[in-house]
Amino acid sequence: MQTILVPTDFSTEAENAFDVALQIAEKTGARLELFHVVEFPGQLAGAYGYGEYISSIQELLEMQKQEATEKLSQWGNQAKEKGLSIITRTDIGTPNELIVQKSKEDTTFIIMGTKGSSGLEELFIGSQAEKVVRRAACPVLVINKECKHFKIETVAYTSTFEEIESDHLSKIIDLLELFNATIHLARINTPYEFQSSKEVIKHMKAFADRHKLKNFTCTQYNHENFEQGLQQFIEEIHADMVVIGTHGRTGLSHFFLGSITESLVNHISTPILTFKL
Amino acid sequence: MKILVPIDVDIASKNALKMAFKLFEQNSEAFLQVLHIEHQDRANEQELVEELRKDVLSGLHEVPHRERFNFSLQVGKPEQILEKAFEKWQPDLIVMADQEIRGWSSLIQHSQSDWVVENSSCPVIITHREDSEHNFQDILLPVTKEPGLVEALTQLSPWVNLWGSTLHLLKVSTITDFYTNLQAKEELSRMVKKHNIANYTFNYWNARDVESGIIEFASQNNIGLITLLTHKHTKLQKILGTTSLEVIHRAHKPILSFCVAR
Numbered sequence: 005m006q007t008i009l010v011p012t013d014f015s016t017e018a019e020n021a022f023d024v025a026l027q028i029a030e031k032t033g034a035r036l037e038l039f040h041v042v043e044f045p046g047q048l049a050g051a052y053g054y055g056e057y058i059s060s061i062q063e064l065l066e067m068q069k070q071e072a073t074e075k076l077s078q079w080g081n082q083a084k085e086k087g088l089s090i091i092t093r094t095d096i097g098t099p100n101e102l103i104v105q106k107s108k109e110d111t112t113f114i115i116m117g118t119k120g121s122s123g124l125e126e127l128f129i130g131s132q133a134e135k136v137v138r139r140a141a142c143p144v145l146v147i148n149k150e151c152k153h154f155k156i157e158t159v160a161y162t163s164t165f166e167e168i169e170s171d172h173l174s175k176i177i178d179l180l181e182l183f184n185a186t187i188h189l190a191r192i193n194t195p196y197e198f199q200s201s202k203e204v205i206k207h208m209k210a211f212a213d214r215h216k217l218k219n220f221t222c223t224q225y226n227h228e229n230f231e232q233g234l235q236q237f238i239e240e241i242h243a244d245m246v247v248i249g250t251h252g253r254t255g256l257s258h259f260f261l262g263s264i265t266e267s268l269v270n271h272i273s274t275p276i277l278t279f280k281l
Numbered sequence: 282m283k284i285l286v287p288i289d290v291d292i293a294s295k296n297a298l299k300m301a302f303k304l305f306e307q308n309s310e311a312f313l314q315v316l317h318i319e320h321q322d323r324a325n326e327q328e329l330v331e332e333l334r335k336d337v338l339s340g341l342h343e344v345p346h347r348e349r350f351n352f353s354l355q356v357g358k359p360e361q362i363l364e365k366a367f368e369k370w371q372p373d374l375i376v377m378a379d380q381e382i383r384g385w386s387s388l389i390q391h392s393q394s395d396w397v398v399e400n401s402s403c404p405v406i407i408t409h410r411e412d413s414e415h416n417f418q419d420i421l422l423p424v425t426k427e428p429g430l431v432e433a434l435t436q437l438s439p440w441v442n443l444w445g446s447t448l449h450l451l452k453v454s455t456i457t458d459f460y461t462n463l464q465a466k467e468e469l470s471r472m473v474k475k476h477n478i479a480n481y482t483f484n485y486w487n488a489r490d491v492e493s494g495i496i497e498f499a500s501q502n503n504i505g506l507i508t509l510l511t512h513k514h515t516k517l518q519k520i521l522g523t524t525s526l527e528v529i530h531r532a533h534k535p536i537l538s539f540c541v542a543r
Contacts, residue, residue, distance in 0.1 A: 193487055198456045201487045202497045224487060226454055226461045236463065 006034035006112040011103045011136075013040070014075055017117030021147040024275070025115040026083060027154045031182060034113075035089040038080055039106065040072040041099040069094050100135035107140040112175065114144040118269060134266040137250060143172050143279040145245075146269050154275075156183035160243040162190045162234055164199075165207035167249065172279035176247060177215050186219040188241050192233040193226045230264055231271065238274050246274050249281040282311045285372035287318055287363060287393070293378035293410040300408050300415050300535060301376040305350070308443065314370055317354040318362050318393075359393050367401060375405045379529060379536075395526055398511050398538045404436055406506070407529050407536040415535065416505025417444040423451045423495045424469060427525075429510045429541025434476050436539050437508060447480040449504065453494030454487045492527040499534050506537045 010025045012018040022038070029036050042065055076092035083090040095102055107114055118133035133146045159180055180187060189208045193199060201224050208222040227233025238246060250265035265278050286301040288294035298315070305313045355362050366372075380394045398405050420441065424430070441448060450472070452465035460468075462485055469483045484502075488494030499507050511525040529536050 193454075195456065195459045198459070198487065200489060200497075201494075202501070204487075205501065224485070226459065226465070226485065226487065227463075228459075228461060233461070 006032060007037055007110055008034045009037045009039055009103070009106055009111045009114045009142075011039045011041070011099065011114065011116045011132075012076070012079070013099070013132075014072075015117065015119070016150075017119055017148055019117070020150050021115050021117035021145075022079060022082075024145070024147050024151050024154045026086060026088065027151075028113075028115070028179075029083070029088050030086060032179065035091070036083055037106075037111070038076050038083075038090060038092045039103070040076055040092075040094045041102050042068045042072060042094065042096045043099060044097060065096050069096060100132050100139075103132075103136050104139045104141070107136075107142045107144075111142050113142060113179075114140055116144065116146060118146050118148045131270055134269050137266055137269050137278045138263065141280070143176055143277055145275060145277045147275050149273050151275065155244050156180060156185045158188065158241055158243050159185045159245050159247060160188050160190055160234070160238050160241060161247040162192060162237075163211075163249060164191060164197075165189070165204065165211045167281055169249070170280055173249075174215070176277060176279060177217070180247075181218070184219070185244075186221065187217055187247075188221050188223060188237075188243070190223045190225055190234070190237055192230050192237065193224050194228060194230055194233065197230075199224075231267060234268065235272055238272070243274055245277055246272070247277045247279075250278050251281055282308055282374065283370055283372045284311055284313050285366060285370055285375045286313065286315045287359075287366070287375070287377045287397070288315060289318055289378075289393075291378060291380070293380075293408070296408045296410060297376050297378040297406075300406060303415050304374070304376070311349065313350045314366075314372070315350075315352045316362070316366055317352070318359050319354070319356045320359060360396055363393070363397060364400075372401075373403050375401055375403060377405065377407060379407045379409050394529070398525075398529065399540055401540060404440070405538045405540075407538060409533055409535070416503070418446050419449060419503055419505045420444075420446045420508055420537070421449045421451055421495070421499055421502075421504045421506065422508045423453065423491070424472060425453070425491060425510075427510045427512075429512070429539070430472075431476070432541045433508070433510050433539040434478075437537075440537070441480075445480075447482065448478055449482050449484055449502070450478075451484045451486060451495065451498055453491045453498075454485065455490055455494070458491075460485070492531065495528050496532045499532060504534055506535050507532055509536055509538045511538045511540050 008025050008029060010022050012022060025036055028034065044065070072094045073092070076094060080090045080092045103114065114136065116133055116136065118131050137144050137146065189211065191199070191204045191208070204224050205222055212220050223237070225233050225237045227236060234246070246268070248265050248268065250263060269276055269278065284301055284304060286297060288298060301313060305311045375397060377394055377397060380392045394407055398407065440446070450469045452460055452469060454460045454465070465485050466483055472478070473481055484498065486494045486498045488497055495507060507528065509525045509528055525538065529538065
């Protein structure tokens, strides 16, 4: 059985993500795993003597864990009322690290919310979703707005179509076909990464053959900037969701080269489904 | 409507003749003039010329509406014959096969089809040996920086109405002349509004150059005719290559060309 991991911090964005997860689970029969991480509060360091500090923190964390478990249980009831299979878990630590760790276990997809991030905060800290997207071992669906009637009818899949795809993409395509989605294959063409339409269409058609796509279109979309071009394309086709691969760069490589996928996660309002290339 | 079809012994002429007959049959008021031109060097080969005449006539013996059809065979310098034919018959449309002469050879030899394309005052349809079915429903109109688009659209409009065609407007982007989709769409929208174009689609294509873009798009889509604007070119320009002549010679689709002033 498929497992959808739904990390939550009980925010509005997390609630939106859980809503979507419920709708997907109803369609796919997947089991839900609702997961909350009580974050270790570093700001209290130095406020007390060590002995008292440790004991206070532990009590605080246990209290928070207890509260979270009760909240998760209430959320979990929503799933049970719909006849869905759900388990709830609470842990203590660094959220994005524990979520990534869980993704390596028996998790098919992660569905999580994000507030997004920008400016210096984005450059130096980033959002939790961005960090999970970078390192998760399974596809991650990021939701940042309310989707009461979540649908996957029109999907934009953007790529150069020349990369070697991972197995995750097959799982994603199976999900999209379950929803009878039309997949709009799109290559965003910029003056700096210019490719002829003839070559692009050739790669797209080879991609469609490889994955036996049934409902799809091929588009090359020109813009001076990749992210803005993708946003415009998404608006033009009224996409319900965007699918994009990520290289998962970390450290200095990430700092200097960045990631288009992670930038999109922080900036665009359409649900994004990412997967490791 | 008067349709002039200059032909010669080349097998490519058969395709031109087929296209011309299709147009002739579609239009009950069309008049078809087939003009077989043999170069004066062959004038001495009387037997050959007579054989050709019989061959062409035998192929045409089942032509319906003989009252609206005429055939003549003339021997001499092709350009001189054609100039006189233009003056005498004042055609509304010329249909002929492509005759390509590349590079420095064009200093010595003239391509009849190039000459016609650049000197006729009416539209010219150029066919190729490889052209397959004749489809007048889907006409490609590349929107380039070449002057004369307004004039060409005015000339094209009656044909589009006659055939009930859809005009596929195309903007080709290259690495040095890059258009975003939005910019291309705005330009094409302005054009459609200005010229009251009714049945149309917008299309965008990226290629290493405009000529390749036009040819690639046409071959990958169901295009029946490629519309091109042509101008009179100097010999040097022809040696170096021009967009319109490049497309005429490289495309495996019939070309509908309009000679416009620069």
